[in-house]
Amino acid sequence: MLRYVTIPVTPFAQNCSLVWCDATRDAAVIDPGGDLDDVLTEAERRGLTLRAIWLTHAHIDHAGGAGELAQRLGVPIIGPHPGDQFWIDGLPQQARMFGFAPAQPFAPTRWLHDGDTVQVGQCTLQVRHCPGHTPGHVVFYSPEAKRAFVGDVLFAGSIGRTDFPGGNHQQLIDSITQRLWPMGDDTVFIPGHGPESTFGHERRTNPFVGGT
Numbered sequence: 001m002l003r004y005v006t007i008p009v010t011p012f013a014q015n016c017s018l019v020w021c022d023a024t025r026d027a028a029v030i031d032p033g034g035d036l037d038d039v040l041t042e043a044e045r046r047g048l049t050l051r052a053i054w055l056t057h058a059h060i061d062h063a064g065g066a067g068e069l070a071q072r073l074g075v076p077i078i079g080p081h082p083g084d085q086f087w088i089d090g091l092p093q094q095a096r097m098f099g100f101a102p103a104q105p106f107a108p109t110r111w112l113h114d115g116d117t118v119q120v121g122q123c124t125l126q127v128r129h130c131p132g133h134t135p136g137h138v139v140f141y142s143p144e145a146k147r148a149f150v151g152d153v154l155f156a157g158s159i160g161r162t163d164f165p166g167g168n169h170q171q172l173i174d175s176i177t178q179r180l181w182p183m184g185d186d187t188v189f190i191p192g193h194g195p196e197s198t199f200g201h202e203r204r205t206n207p208f209v210g211g212t
Helices: 037-046 066-073 081-089 091-098 168-181 199-205
Strands: 001-010 014-021 026-030 051-052 117-120 123-129 138-142 145-153 188-191
Touching: 001 037, 001 145, 014 037, 014 066, 014 123, 014 188, 026 037, 026 117, 026 145, 037 051, 037 066, 051 117, 081 091, 123 168, 138 168, 145 168, 168 199
Parallel strands: 026 051, 145 188
Antiparallel strands: 001 014, 014 026, 117 123, 123 138, 138 145
16 A cells, blocks of 8 residues: 655755555655755654655756765666756756755656656556646656645646746646546645645636636
8 A cells, every 4th residue: 555744845845755655665755855864764764665766857846855865875766757857957056046955966767758657665656747847747646545746737726837947838737637637536636835635626626727
């Protein structure tokens, strides 16, 4: 069974998620943007063994700590989609611009594409390419757990920004309506910032995509 806990990190209160297989205690960390000691302390407290880093996209608050964490633990960086290569290349500039600690450069061990899967222990999650906020944004979805880790595609009551380089508003709307809504109204999503919600609630009430 898939379990998870969300740990707000960085001054942007980005929802870094620890996800793990209850049977094996093997874990992955989604979007370790920073505050790595907090993440590692939580993993140790729960008796988890971190096996991989999964990235939804390469903005600094989501990917800023990935290189350092991978080096410290010797684990692979999986994701995002190759469309975010230029954001990875620009992590040092992003760090300076937003006042973050210097970000260690990295090359993903494995790029992700729509329809791929990722595995932690005995749990398999599906990968959906959901561009719009960034060109290479991906979402991790567990049909069994009815959970989706959506990064900055969708929020409770809002949607991701599209005014950054490579952003595209119509692509974002299409990603939400064509990739997320089919996961089911009762699927709970964990956004990159703020509280969880369900796709059904957002489909009905979100002012940016409600009724779509």
